[in-house]
Amino acid sequence: MRCPFCAHDDSQVKDSRPTEDSTSIRRRRQCTSCGARFTTFERVQLREVTIVKSGDRREPFERSKLEHSVSLACRKRDVAQEQIDQLVSGIQRQVETSGEAEVPSSRIGELVMDGLRQLDTVAYIRFASVYRDFSEARDFEEFASTVQEAAKGDGGNG
Template sequence: MRCPFCAHDDSQVKDSRPTEDNTAIRRRRQCEGCGARFTTFERVQLRDVMIVKSGGKDGETRREAFDRGKLEQSVALACRKRGIEQERIDQLISGIQRQVETAGESEIPASRIGEMVMDGLRQLDSVAYIRFASVYRDFSEAKDFEEFASTVQQAGSAGE
């Protein structure tokens, strides 16, 4: 494993243990070049899945490999400053990744992943859900927020 500090190619594993949700192995490593310590995570990847993105400026369809990092980044942004335990966020992300990899398809529309995130955030935190929806559904005016928030409030009061 390449050292993130000095780019030396060799590091030694000092400690290995499963993460709390048992979806990855956490490894503490020490660089043999500079002696710095860093953590890596090893996850099972069942298959390579391509994400199909349509639309954009030119209306063309693009394909790119599923990237857990992008998923983590967008969910983290929606959950920022919400006081949600990192473990619950990690479980949401791992659950979505598992659904994507076990769907049996080599290509999945980005819209399906967006809906999976929306479903997960709806159950996790209503503000994070609205934040994600505002980007995902491309809200352009304040009334878009108001209309969407009112449907969230109605759904919340119907479940009581």
């Protein structure tokens, strides 16, 4: 593993342990050249998946992009990092086990929306505003009112 401080190609694993949700292994490493310590995470990747974006562009699925989007939606909300990790891991698992080599980005967007709707209403609306490309305040109002109506029907959340 390349050192992020000095770019040396060799490091030693000093400690390994599973993460709380047991979907990855956290490794503490030490560079054999400069002695700096850093953390890496190892996750199972079941298959290579290509995301089909708008305009038929294709790019490899990247968990970090998904995690970043969900984290932005949950920013300054009472959502624990562990909950975000579980949501992202669940979506990643669904994508990788779907049997499809190519998955439309819209499918991933819907999976994120479903997960955020259950996790935090404000994060759900934030994500939807970007995903559905809200352009006016009226778009927010209409969407928020449908969310409120749905929350009344299921006992409320977030």
